[in-house]
Amino acid sequence: MSAPYLQLIDLQVRFGGLRAVDGLNLSLNFGELRCLLGPNGAGKSTTLDLICGKTRATGGKILLDGQDITHMKEYQRARAGVGRKFQTPTVFKELSVSENLEIARSQNPGVWAALKTFRTRRQGKIKEILDLVNLNDQFHTLAGNLSHGQTQWLEIAMLLVQDSKLILFDEPAAGMTIQETRRTAEIFNALKGSHTMIVVEHDMGFVREIAETVTVMDMGRLLSEGTIQEVESDPAVRRAYLGEEHEHA
Numbered sequence: 001m002s003a004p005y006l007q008l009i010d011l012q013v014r015f016g017g018l019r020a021v022d023g024l025n026l027s028l029n030f031g032e033l034r035c036l037l038g039p040n041g042a043g044k045s046t047t048l049d050l051i052c053g054k055t056r057a058t059g060g061k062i063l064l065d066g067q068d069i070t071h072m073k074e075y076q077r078a079r080a081g082v083g084r085k086f087q088t089p090t091v092f093k094e095l096s097v098s099e100n101l102e103i104a105r106s107q108n109p110g111v112w113a114a115l116k117t118f119r120t121r122r123q124g125k126i127k128e129i130l131d132l133v134n135l136n137d138q139f140h141t142l143a144g145n146l147s148h149g150q151t152q153w154l155e156i157a158m159l160l161v162q163d164s165k166l167i168l169f170d171e172p173a174a175g176m177t178i179q180e181t182r183r184t185a186e187i188f189n190a191l192k193g194s195h196t197m198i199v200v201e202h203d204m205g206f207v208r209e210i211a212e213t214v215t216v217m218d219m220g221r222l223l224s225e226g227t228i229q230e231v232e233s234d235p236a237v238r239r240a241y242l243g244e245e246h247e248h249a
């Protein structure tokens with residue numbers, strides 16, 4: 001078996017007296033999609049913050065493709081291939097889809113330098129990415145005129161253009177219509193194998209569409225791991241969700 005692509009080893013962060021992430025161990029293979037579930041305040045978003053470098057760990061290690069990135073700055077991790085998709089869109093609304101992609105591309109010139117002399121190959125790659133996220137007809141559309149779902153897909157395209165290999169998603173289906181959620185699931189399923197993804201999500205319908213292995217956190221710790229069926233029948237998971245089941249049903 002090959003070594004894991006991402007490894008969290010005894011990862012910890014404290015905010016004052018609160019252990020938001022408290023000795024978390026997690027391993028992902030390259031190309032794997034992992035859903036990260038858990039009740040409110042379990043430490044899911046903080047875990048993504050620790051991986052992308054927005055928050056610094058107070059203990060433990062993060063290994064990406066064997067490299068220790070625990071103490072790297074956020075931009076260094078982005079260069080190493082870590083991409084983070086936040087809930088609030090970060091696109092430039094007054095620019096077109098293609099201009100947003102151009103800006104994203106210019107943030108990682110190294111990847112594209114190799115294609116510099118091959119303009120058609122570069123355009124081919126952008127077309128391929130836009131096809132994947134269903135935005136080929138919106139090439140010249142102002143980002144501010146896109147629907148909520150399309151804006152989210154543009155952000156995914158921007159991460160792909162930046163050549164992010166590990167993409168971290170925080171509630172990607174939030175606020176989407178049923179059709180948009182379904183299309184987003186198709187995009188995620190198409191990215192499996194070529195990209196490694198961690199998806200924090202409360203929408204269990206969406207999780208069912210995309211899930212392979214599921215990790216459940218509670219109080220900063222790993223509570224359960226396995227297929228959806230396995231974690232759903234785990235009594236510890238049921239206990240952790242008591243009182244929340246109406247909220248997230």
Ligand SMILES: Nc1ncnc2c1ncn2[C@@H]1O[C@H](COP(=O)(O)OP(=O)(O)OP(=O)(O)O)[C@@H](O)[C@H]1O
Pocket residue numbers: 015018020038039040041042043044045046047
């Ligand atoms: N910067 C911070 N300073 C202090 N406490 C924080 C900070 N960020 C998160 N926390 C606390 O850490 C705990 C874990 O929060 P986190 O947002 O990671 O949970 P979550 O599992 O993503 O929850 P939700 O599903 O509600 O988004 C919470 O108690 C939260 O209040």
